[in-house]
Amino acid sequence: xxxxxxxxxxxxxxxxxxxxxxxxxxxxxxxxxxxxxxxxxxxxxxxxxxxxxxxxxxxxxxxxxxxxxxxxxxxxxxxxxxxxxxxxxxxxxxxxxxxxxxxxxxxxxxxxxxxxxxxxxxxxxxxxxxxxxxxxxxxxxxxxxxxxxxxxxxxxxxxxxxxxxxxxxxxxxxxxxxxxxxxxxxxxxxxxxxxxxxxxxxxxxxxxxxxxxxxxxxxxxxxxxxxxxxxxxxxxxxxxxxxxxxxxxxxxxxxxxxxxxxxxxxxxxxxxxxxxxxxxxxxxxxxxxxxxxxxxxxxxxxxxxxxxxxxxxxxxxxxxxxxxxxxxxxxxxxxxxxxxxxxxxxxxxxxxxxxxxxxxxxxxxxxxxxxxxxxxxxxxxxxxxxxxxxxxxxxxxxxxxxxxxxxxxxxxxxxxxxxxxxxxxxxxxxxxxxxxxxxxxxxxxxxxxxxxxxxxxxxxxxxxxxxxxxxxxxxxxxxxxx
Amino acid sequence: xxxxxxxxxxxxxxxxxxxxxxxxxxxxxxxxxxxxxxxxxxxxxxxxxxxxxxxxxxxxxxxxxxxxxxxxxxxxxxxxxxxxxxxxxxxxxxxxxxxxxxxxxxxxxxxxxxxxxxxxxxxxxxxxxxxxxxxxxxxxxxxxxxxxxxxxxxxxxxxxxxxxxxxxxxxxxxxxxxxxxxxxxxxxxxxxxxxxxxxxxxxxxxxxxxxxxxxxxxxxxxxxxxxxxxxxxxxxxxxxxxxxxxxxxxxxxxxxxxxxxxxxxxxxxxxxxxxxxxxxxxxxxxxxxxxxxxxxxxxxxxxxxxxxxxxxxxxxxxxxxxxxxxxxxxxxxxxxxxxx
Numbered sequence: 001x002x003x004x005x006x007x008x009x010x011x012x013x014x015x016x017x018x019x020x021x022x023x024x025x026x027x028x029x030x031x032x033x034x035x036x037x038x039x040x041x042x043x044x045x046x047x048x049x050x051x052x053x054x055x056x057x058x059x060x061x062x063x064x065x066x067x068x069x070x071x072x073x074x075x076x077x078x079x080x081x082x083x084x085x086x087x088x089x090x091x092x093x094x095x096x097x098x099x100x101x102x103x104x105x106x107x108x109x110x111x112x113x114x115x116x117x118x119x120x121x122x123x124x125x126x127x128x129x130x131x132x133x134x135x136x137x138x139x140x141x142x143x144x145x146x147x148x149x150x151x152x153x154x155x156x157x158x159x160x161x162x163x164x165x166x167x168x169x170x171x172x173x174x175x176x177x178x179x180x181x182x183x184x185x186x187x188x189x190x191x192x193x194x195x196x197x198x199x200x201x202x203x204x205x206x207x208x209x210x211x212x213x214x215x216x217x218x219x220x221x222x223x224x225x226x227x228x229x230x231x232x233x234x235x236x237x238x239x240x241x242x243x244x245x246x247x248x249x250x251x252x253x254x255x256x257x258x259x260x261x262x263x264x265x266x267x268x269x270x271x272x273x274x275x276x277x278x279x280x281x282x283x284x285x286x287x288x289x290x291x292x293x294x295x296x297x298x299x300x301x302x303x304x305x306x307x308x309x310x311x312x313x314x315x316x317x318x319x320x321x322x323x324x325x326x327x328x329x330x331x332x333x334x335x336x337x338x339x340x341x342x343x344x345x346x347x348x349x350x351x352x353x354x355x356x357x358x359x360x361x362x363x364x365x366x367x368x369x370x371x372x373x374x375x376x377x378x379x380x381x382x383x384x385x386x387x388x389x390x391x392x393x394x395x396x397x398x399x400x401x402x403x404x405x406x407x408x409x410x411x412x413x414x415x416x417x418x419x420x421x422x423x424x425x426x427x428x429x430x431x432x433x434x435x436x437x438x439x440x441x442x443x444x445x446x447x448x449x450x451x452x453x454x455x456x457x458x459x460x461x462x463x464x465x466x467x468x469x470x471x472x473x474x475x476x477x478x479x480x481x482x
Numbered sequence: 483x484x485x486x487x488x489x490x491x492x493x494x495x496x497x498x499x500x501x502x503x504x505x506x507x508x509x510x511x512x513x514x515x516x517x518x519x520x521x522x523x524x525x526x527x528x529x530x531x532x533x534x535x536x537x538x539x540x541x542x543x544x545x546x547x548x549x550x551x552x553x554x555x556x557x558x559x560x561x562x563x564x565x566x567x568x569x570x571x572x573x574x575x576x577x578x579x580x581x582x583x584x585x586x587x588x589x590x591x592x593x594x595x596x597x598x599x600x601x602x603x604x605x606x607x608x609x610x611x612x613x614x615x616x617x618x619x620x621x622x623x624x625x626x627x628x629x630x631x632x633x634x635x636x637x638x639x640x641x642x643x644x645x646x647x648x649x650x651x652x653x654x655x656x657x658x659x660x661x662x663x664x665x666x667x668x669x670x671x672x673x674x675x676x677x678x679x680x681x682x683x684x685x686x687x688x689x690x691x692x693x694x695x696x697x698x699x700x701x702x703x704x705x706x707x708x709x710x711x712x713x714x715x716x717x718x719x720x721x722x723x724x725x726x727x728x729x730x731x732x733x734x735x736x737x738x739x740x741x742x743x744x745x746x747x748x749x750x751x752x753x754x755x756x757x758x759x760x761x762x763x764x765x766x767x768x769x770x771x772x773x774x775x776x777x778x779x780x781x782x783x784x785x786x787x788x789x790x791x792x793x794x795x796x797x798x799x800x801x802x803x804x805x806x807x808x809x810x811x812x813x814x815x816x817x818x819x820x821x822x
Contacts, residue, residue, distance in 0.1 A: 059579065060579050060580060062579070063575050063576065063578060063579020063580075064575065064576060064579060066535060066575065067571065067572040067575035067576060067579075068572075070535075070538065070539070070542075070568060070571055070572075070575070071568045071571075071572060073539070073542055073543075074542070074564050074565060074567070074568040075565070075568075077542070077545075077546065077553055077556040077557065077564070078556055078557055078560070078561035078564050078565055079557075079561070079565075080557075081553040081554065081556055081557025081558070081561075082553070082554075082557065084546065084553045084557075085550055085551065085553040085554065087546075088546045088547065088550035088553060088775060088779075089550045089775055089776055089779060090779065092543075092546055092547045092550075092775070092779060092783050093779070093782055093783060093786065095543050095546060095547070096543060096547055096783045096786035096787055096790070097786055098543075099536075099539060099540055099543050099786075099787070099790045100786070100789065100790050100793075102536060102539055103536050103539075103540075103790065106532045106533075106535065106536050107532070107536075109532070110532055166776060169776050169778045169779055170778065171778055171779045171782040171783070172782065420557055420558075420561060422558065422561065424561070424562050425561065425565075428561075428562060428565045428566060428569075429565070431565075431566075431569055432565060432568065432569055432572075435569045435572045435573065436572060439572050439573070439575075439576045442576055442580075443576065443579075443580075446580045449592075450580075450584060450589065450592075
């Protein structure tokens, strides 16, 4: 394996490990404070038990996620240091602001964990919301840098391409690149959807596999399942718009990347959408344009110089198809399930699929389990599609038309020019990959061990006691209570 | 010295000082046989790890923002110790995270096991950090082919095993002994603390005299430096024999000031032992200001980093530490009351 390939694999692996935890960091706070809110509003100890147990999960996952984040930050300055040099010179501002967001996340997480019964309920929920705000902001800010790599701005690109000199640097302009219009909503909506989907998948899994469930356990898992499904259904509206918007933005500002993701080899008016072996006529033109135009011209690889074709376009296209397919099926499923929870429809069609009582019937539970966890695959596949779809460039550039009529990308940096070719990177990089794998496996094992002997019933009983005390008593720490 | 170069020492000094609290507990847990102090140390570590993690992020991002061209050094010379450091940090984070989760679920024996497991990794991180620090300031481990184009290759044997690295690291360890005695107010170890401080001072002065003459000359010719040394001894006595309000905060501040003083005494010079005086200015080494990011990005970034320093590190960290520490102490008191 060449060092260029290894460096890409290493960065991809570390990023994939990091994003495996980031969606939890972004989605879990909102799930937890929703549960906490419902606990107080309905005087329901089950929701309180959900909030308390899942806040511990959030803490453990945060620790490992931030370790992977630190790993990728160090890889940026060691393995991809040539790229990082340019980022530091032009687009470091989002990273600087992300420090504030990360701090907020960490500090408010600590306050939330230790603030149960030590601050007012409203203050506690606000602190929980601030965790989510911090983690979401962190995600947005990092995505802004990724967006800049796709549509670089904030410096004199032409001068840089001609002479290699950096001039006209405007960090504020660099912080808000046009590709962010596509990436930021997609990243946020996706993170929330994967988070809520996988939480629902977990509760469904427990309903399917736990034997001799007590009443308390049943009520606990049912509520968690319902809450995660409702939140997923809400976010799916945002997700649907975000996905559509991303396609339209790519059509306008990065047509070569759209061609890679959609596997468009030939420029065509009325371009079809290709999903695996299925070709839907005119669909890509229809979806990519606004107002919708089924006869619009979509640029394919045939309109670009061959040197700019993504050599691994098939990986990007396949990953993107997987991502979109799982996402769309997941969104439709979660809407149906949310509707079923809400209305408990009794008509024959819904009953045939067990949707008259989705928390108790096997078909909807299996659907939630599989589709919920498949959203993790969708999430990773989306990032694989996006990052392999940027090749052969690590920082894109303006699209210009050559004398032959073909388009070319005047890239700021090719991937081949950005990697670290020191041989020691290989053994140390492999060690990092092993360490991260151990950390992930260890985290899953430790989460299981942490909750061994910590039955749901015990937490529900404890929550019941807390709610009974709060109804009539006062805090020994003299904190205001509602 | 350039103000941005001096500014960089703020996140560096902050991280080093915060990390010393954790590293100090590694040193003192085996030395201190008193259950009273061991319990306090575990409480502090459990409260502090998140602050240490965020301080490291602050340091790395500050480095990126202030010294963009340094990427060619981190990428071509320092990449190996940096990458190994991150592996150690991953295990360290994992252990601490599990300990925190155990603590919240009331599994105290698991909490203690994983906190103790995290500490050796903390020591290794400290050593690697020291290696990076001494290498940059001295130049040991840097094989410079062309300074102007930053054509530099690494010599890891020299980087790790040079005398300056080890003498300075032992000096740091000795200072950590002193720091920990003062931080926890361990009156039974007053003499150990004094010995630690004395050895640290000797080792720092000897190593800088030998290998960082710019720092040595700046320090010994500065009255403030000697006053600071006297204050350290005086505070050792006061903190271990009297009940000092905000004892921990004072030693934290003193150490932070000491680290900042070191930064000021460098006069912003790096690679002092491989770039002779007169090559770039009258002093040995190279001014770090040559490696600054462009002015526009530097100005914008410094404003945000300054906000991070003022608002978050100063304010929220102190508040959250107070909350965490207070809660952890309450838990210990409750446990003791239950046992009785």
